Amino acid sequence: MSSSDRREITGFSNPTVKYLRSLREKKHRKREGVFLAEGLRLLTDARECGHVPKTLVMAKGRDAHPLLDALEADVAAAGGDVIETSTDILTKITGKDNPQAVAGVFTEFDTSLAALDRSKANIWLVAQALRDPGNLGTMLRTGDAVGAGGLILIDDCADPFSVEAVRASMGAVFTQQIAQANWDEFITWLRQGEGQLVAASLRDAVPYRGAPYAAPCFVLVGNESRGLPEEYELACDLRVTMPMKGRADSLNAAVAAAVLSYEVLASLDS
Amino acid sequence: MSSSDRREITGFSNPTVKYLRSLREKKHRKREGVFLAEGLRLLTDARECGHVPKTLVMAKGRDAHPLLDALEADVAAAGGDVIETSTDILTKITGKDNPQAVAGVFTEFDTSLAALDRSKANIWLVAQALRDPGNLGTMLRTGDAVGAGGLILIDDCADPFSVEAVRASMGAVFTQQIAQANWDEFITWLRQGEGQLVAASLRDAVPYRGAPYAAPCFVLVGNESRGLPEEYELACDLRVTMPMKGRADSLNAAVAAAVLSYEVLASLDS
Numbered sequence: 001m002s003s004s005d006r007r008e009i010t011g012f013s014n015p016t017v018k019y020l021r022s023l024r025e026k027k028h029r030k031r032e033g034v035f036l037a038e039g040l041r042l043l044t045d046a047r048e049c050g051h052v053p054k055t056l057v058m059a060k061g062r063d064a065h066p067l068l069d070a071l072e073a074d075v076a077a078a079g080g081d082v083i084e085t086s087t088d089i090l091t092k093i094t095g096k097d098n099p100q101a102v103a104g105v106f107t108e109f110d111t112s113l114a115a116l117d118r119s120k121a122n123i124w125l126v127a128q129a130l131r132d133p134g135n136l137g138t139m140l141r142t143g144d145a146v147g148a149g150g151l152i153l154i155d156d157c158a159d160p161f162s163v164e165a166v167r168a169s170m171g172a173v174f175t176q177q178i179a180q181a182n183w184d185e186f187i188t189w190l191r192q193g194e195g196q197l198v199a200a201s202l203r204d205a206v207p208y209r210g211a212p213y214a215a216p217c218f219v220l221v222g223n224e225s226r227g228l229p230e231e232y233e234l235a236c237d238l239r240v241t242m243p244m245k246g247r248a249d250s251l252n253a254a255v256a257a258a259v260l261s262y263e264v265l266a267s268l269d270s
Numbered sequence: 271m272s273s274s275d276r277r278e279i280t281g282f283s284n285p286t287v288k289y290l291r292s293l294r295e296k297k298h299r300k301r302e303g304v305f306l307a308e309g310l311r312l313l314t315d316a317r318e319c320g321h322v323p324k325t326l327v328m329a330k331g332r333d334a335h336p337l338l339d340a341l342e343a344d345v346a347a348a349g350g351d352v353i354e355t356s357t358d359i360l361t362k363i364t365g366k367d368n369p370q371a372v373a374g375v376f377t378e379f380d381t382s383l384a385a386l387d388r389s390k391a392n393i394w395l396v397a398q399a400l401r402d403p404g405n406l407g408t409m410l411r412t413g414d415a416v417g418a419g420g421l422i423l424i425d426d427c428a429d430p431f432s433v434e435a436v437r438a439s440m441g442a443v444f445t446q447q448i449a450q451a452n453w454d455e456f457i458t459w460l461r462q463g464e465g466q467l468v469a470a471s472l473r474d475a476v477p478y479r480g481a482p483y484a485a486p487c488f489v490l491v492g493n494e495s496r497g498l499p500e501e502y503e504l505a506c507d508l509r510v511t512m513p514m515k516g517r518a519d520s521l522n523a524a525v526a527a528a529v530l531s532y533e534v535l536a537s538l539d540s
Contacts (some may be wrong), residue, residue, distance in 0.1 A: 141521065246415055
């Protein structure tokens with residue numbers, strides 16, 4: 001792509017800048033059906049997973065990079081928009097003091113349960129009413145690491161397409177499938193096929209090490225402060241408990257999901 | 271304590287309010303040698319670990335609670351300051367939209383390596399240049415759960431006494447010892463006694479499951495974006511690797527510390 005095809009934006013009050021900034025708010029993302037991701041690494045992960053941004057925003061004065069050239073060519077070939085702007089404006093768009101030199105606007109994915117193929121992976125992560133977008137992004141990242149198929153969000157979770165969640169996912173938002181549903185929809189869908197639902201729990205639970213995990217295994221963690229509702233725990237096929245040697249009676253939700261998922265991975269692989 | 275011993279503050283511009291707000295900044299915390307913790311649960315954990323706040327701030331209109339009465343009595347008995355104020359002012363102090371009904375100002379702990387007794391625990395967590403206070407607090411919380419002795423912060427880490435770290439620790443800031451040192455100080459101290467230094471690494475590493483862990487085991491994780499410097503990895507007694515089934519080549523630092531610590535715990539307990 002020749003540099004003449006790029007559009008340069010210099011003013012903070014430019015409508016495109018306003019539009020891009022507005023994507024930090026959930027209501028604007030939902031209305032537009034898009035989300036924002038930053039950084040050459042994330043955007044390269046996206047590209048290699050078949051996701052090309054609709055709009056590519058690059059900082060003037062950035063270092064040249066062959067992967068960035070490839071990305072720009074793809075965006076142009078797909079009829080997307082390529083914008084050059086100042087680092088200051090990029091800071092304003094991403095809300096980050098030291099912004100990456102590049103950001104992209106992506107179309108949101110289909111997040112219906114019907115789009116999931118449970119036979120594709122041995123592990124699936126499930127979060128219930130998880131409120132912290134960082135925890136949610138971290139769960140996506142862990143899911144990628146353990147070879148999970150994706151993350152299913154139950155009830156009122158944080159938005160997986162928020163800038164914070166996308167950032168914490170370190171690109172896993174593009175490799176993991178994401179579904180959103182309420183509990184009744186989820187449990188109905190789950191019971192229509194194979195699947196073992198496992199929760200970290202203190203209720204009638206067995207030690208998490210050596211528990212009888214079975215694929216596809218759905219690892220369920222609950223809300224950061226309230227944990228899982230009793231009804232949800234009782235609907236699980238397996239309740240497991242992790243040692244708690246100190247004063248605390250629970251782990252951070254993303255940590256619990258990771259410790260449990262790595263145990264499931266080791267169990268299913270052995 | 272009779273309610274007449276409480277001091278009521280109603281104005282946002284009150285010097286005590288300004289002082290308490292200033293503790294959200296590291297330089298003010300360091301100058302004063304104190305930090306802020308919120309919530310009855312955290313403050314009760316602190317009290318049961320022998321830490322009584324110098325200043326107790328309570329919201330007017332809070333629900334009565336016997337643990338809060340006990341806390342107030344302890345603060346008064348120790349000659350501390352008990353303040354009642356509005357929820358709005360408490361919001362301003364803690365920087366949290368839905369503040370807990372109570373907050374306390376605590377004296378910072380001794381964070382010298384010399385204060386650590388390594389024989390007290392089988393596991394110690396070590397973080398190098400960890401920049402995210404949430405990750406740091408989460409590591410403290412995990413340390414409490416695995417029965418670790420404490421968290422050693424190497425090089426330029428986030429402040430473990432920041433509001434965010436204290437919040438994420440869920441009280442573990444009071445149960446875990448915390449030490450701060452640079453790498454040379456740490457490695458010199460470590461080699462003066464028993465201790466196995468273990469890092470999650472890709473360099474000449476063995477699988478983390480079934481690795482020959484030995485107590486006291488020091489679990490080292492590196493900076494969120496750069497990981498550990500090569501020199502630090504090479505100084506480790508054991509380098510272990512966790513499966514990475516997806517595109518990512520690393521886990522979130524707090525997650526890596528947790529997965530590894532739980533493995534060490536299982537190994538040392540068996």
